[in-house]
Amino acid sequence: MTTNATVTAASGRPLRTPKASSGPPIELRHVHRWFGSTHAVNDVSFIVEKGEVFGYIGPNGAGKTTSMRILSTLDEPSSGDASVDGFSVIDDPDRVRSRLGFMPDYFGAYQNVNVWEYLDFFARAYGLRGTERRRAIESTMDFTGLDELARKPIDGLSKGMKQRLCLGRTMIHDPSVMVLDEPAAGLDPRARIELREMISRLAEAGKAILISSHILTELAEICDRVAIIERGQLIAVGTVDEISGCVEEEITVRLRVTNDRASHDQTAVIPWLSRHAHVKTVVATKEGVTFHLVTEQPQRDATLAGLLAELIGAGFGVTEFTSRGKSLEDVFLHVTKGRVQ
Ligand SMILES: Nc1ncnc2c1ncn2[C@@H]1O[C@H](COP(=O)(O)OP(=O)(O)OP(=O)(O)O)[C@@H](O)[C@H]1O
Numbered sequence: 001m002t003t004n005a006t007v008t009a010a011s012g013r014p015l016r017t018p019k020a021s022s023g024p025p026i027e028l029r030h031v032h033r034w035f036g037s038t039h040a041v042n043d044v045s046f047i048v049e050k051g052e053v054f055g056y057i058g059p060n061g062a063g064k065t066t067s068m069r070i071l072s073t074l075d076e077p078s079s080g081d082a083s084v085d086g087f088s089v090i091d092d093p094d095r096v097r098s099r100l101g102f103m104p105d106y107f108g109a110y111q112n113v114n115v116w117e118y119l120d121f122f123a124r125a126y127g128l129r130g131t132e133r134r135r136a137i138e139s140t141m142d143f144t145g146l147d148e149l150a151r152k153p154i155d156g157l158s159k160g161m162k163q164r165l166c167l168g169r170t171m172i173h174d175p176s177v178m179v180l181d182e183p184a185a186g187l188d189p190r191a192r193i194e195l196r197e198m199i200s201r202l203a204e205a206g207k208a209i210l211i212s213s214h215i216l217t218e219l220a221e222i223c224d225r226v227a228i229i230e231r232g233q234l235i236a237v238g239t240v241d242e243i244s245g246c247v248e249e250e251i252t253v254r255l256r257v258t259n260d261r262a263s264h265d266q267t268a269v270i271p272w273l274s275r276h277a278h279v280k281t282v283v284a285t286k287e288g289v290t291f292h293l294v295t296e297q298p299q300r301d302a303t304l305a306g307l308l309a310e311l312i313g314a315g316f317g318v319t320e321f322t323s324r325g326k327s328l329e330d331v332f333l334h335v336t337k338g339r340v341q
Pocket of ligand 1: 058
């Protein structure tokens with residue numbers, strides 16, 4: 001994802017640029033965390049670059065929240081270290097806090113507080129004063145689309161609006177790093193899309209974003225890279241394509257052929273496919289036929305093109321031939337065994 005410091009809020013007002021950094025925005029180095037006999041985080045290391053959206057995926061109890069809390073200085077590692085812009089969470093937690101915004105996976109209930117007062121509270125906590133504080137609140141409300149709701153009590157907000165407000169409180173001090181724990185949980189489809197757009201705009205403005213989710217397909221669309229964690233250990237880090245390349249590629253193909261020639265209709269294509277060396281699980285559907293094509297990642301396109309040529313060569317009138325590789329969800333299910341601790 002490219003960095004662009006002139007990205008603007010919905011109103012056209014520019015987002016403020018992140019402060020200069022002296023190290024990678026996010027770095028975890030051999031982080032371990034024990035809770036009694038539970039090894040919640042086991043030797044986790046990764047770096048997130050400026051302007052990057054980095055997805056953190058794992059089943060329940062995998063260690064995502066614990067590692068995010070350590071990075072956000074809410075917990076300490078048993079060994080190893082983590083840093084933000086080069087500042088250690090152990091040696092320099094105050095500097096880390098001033099550069100990082102943490103969005104927890106719950107929204108604390110507050111009574112008799114409106115949207116403005118809520119953001120004002122966090123702006124004060126970050127030491128913003130006078131005009132600077134007012135500008136920070138206005139620009140945050142503008143970015144999150146909450147400006148119409150400034151005086152609305154927050155316990156009357158919808159789930160989607162509360163998540164916007166929570167994101168707003170996370171960015172109020174203009175951090176260079178944002179850590180978002182399950183931000184899309186419980187949102188309806190429209191609110192999820194809006195949240196995704198806001199996260200992309202924050203990354204375009206140069207912020208490094210670490211985001212965890214169970215909504216794997218959503219992460220595939222916004223993340224530059226992902227890490228898969230299971231039972232405290234990282235088991236894969238890379239782009240979705242890189243991680244897919246580590247596992248055997250199984251492409252789902254949807255095929256439709258014309259049935260105006262008696263010998264080469266949908267019925268004829270099924271036994272033809274079933275005899276093919278790379279094809280398995282041929283299923284007739286209302287719309288045509290679906291099957292799995294097994295291949296190795298580097299040969300994926302050549303195998304697909306070859307099969308299409310063979311079908312046409314065999315006399316089938318192909319009217320539809322669409323393929324779908326592994327989604328992030330498929331990769332996740334393939335790589336993890338769903339083990340919890
Ligand atoms: N304060 C704690 N005391 C004892 N055990 C803990 C504590 N916090 C987390 N754990 C344990 O550490 C492991 C990792 O938990 P963590 O909350 O980090 O996982 P997670 O991947 O965020 O899971 P989820 O998606 O369910 O939130 C789990 O076994 C959990 O029970």
